[in-house]
Amino acid sequence: MTWLVTGGAGYIGSHVAAALLGAGERVVVVDDLSSGRDDFIPPGASFEQGSILDGGLLLDTMRRHEVTGVIHLAGFKYAGVSIERPLHTYEQNVTGTATLLAAMQESGVTRMVFSSSASVYGTPDVELVTEQTPTAPESPYGESKLIGEWLLRDEARASGLAHTSLRYFNVVGSGLPYVYDVSPHNLFPLVFDALLAGGVPQINGTDYPTPDGTCVRDYVHVSDVAQAHVVAARRLASGAAIEPVYNLGSGTGVSVAEIMEAIAVSTGIDFTPTAASRRPGDPARIVASGELAARDLDWAARNDLAEMVESAWAARRKPSS
Template structure:
């Protein structure tokens, strides 16, 4: 049955779309191309819809019915921490309205399974290592707060409308399954470092007094192909899920402690968080 991928032309979304195609699934790709690129989709048809718009619910529900969509993977959101502190209303409207409209369209079209790409930033500056799904959520910026509210919207919608939903929380994604799918956004650390290397310039490091072996932060990175695989695995599990909404942490599976057991603050790049507070879903 077809799977609708919202944000399919983005860095992570395109990897998920191609992973679905590779295993024989039919993909319905949705993106407004505000940050994504249609070139990442190759021959896969693109349905250009702004899921935050007033027309989104009708357009999405019609598309779901037309294509007989069986499940949704929702990735479309704004994600720059610094921008979220400068433009909090932009983040609350985009990241929450998008979830509201996708859930409303699913309820109208009778689609039951949905996986939300969330963020481990919902945990804030937790002192726990490793982080588990039961850790307290206390996001410290509008980006993290907007994503947490999106999770609440999805959970409440699942309970009310008979959906089966999951929210995936992870920190930093890196790598590429193919050169055409590479991350080109300079708000992410690895593209920023590569760009600096190509220009022959230095990368500025913010902070050298963190309680880590070299004084700088340690981050948890997960390869984008593994993140895509996690979305697919959770989507498959939803078909037999009993609970309306469940949270999964996605991470590299390693815990690196600093000499004093301290933490790096979550914040705008290139500030960092201690490596791996999160575990891959089982």
């Protein structure tokens, strides 16, 4: 099979593309390089530079490369910024997904794995989020991801699209020595950039209703997330039963303050983070069960916090060495 990976030049997308290639699948990447990097694209993957808003490019790519399935990771992924730029967020994530689905329908591609997000849950009033937890997104980003799931659901009803959506939590670490998280808004790159510049990292919000006052998140390793995509893709290809939605969660939570402590240990840099105000759109706590994904997608959080930090730090330092 040939899988089209949208956003395959990004941090998560490049890991997914590499995992597919490692499993013997053919891969073509479409990415506009607005946040991805061409040097992140794994050797062996074909590359078409362009936007998922360009239906002609998508249709031509699918036909020329004889694409048989799509893993859709392209999108505008910044929850806080989406509150300031809602129209841009909806254009990229909703219009872009609709354009992609239209190209798939016209070219006869009938399988999609969709990169969704834990942000569809908002701030759930439960200790452990499951797929049955009500969705209540609190940012245009979260809303756009939920609408993307609805688009897949409705297209499945109309055309028989085989699909599943993977709701991510906090994806960290590195499984490729040349790939690291370049987001200007995610915790790990913010902390690493500050340390490499000789500065002091900051914690956004220390007054949340959590044990130490900082946000609690479900951190998962990017390689584990990538492997779940491969299993989901192959399950779709085989025609096996698959759920419409899976949480890729570890079932355990780690606070931002605990992350800071782990980074200090792994990097050997002693620092005391400064306190800053909360970021808009950040829930206090969100931790999810991964039981359903473990049952169907061989999902497991195989890397502990120290391994996540150490692999992320090693990849981030390499470009500067």
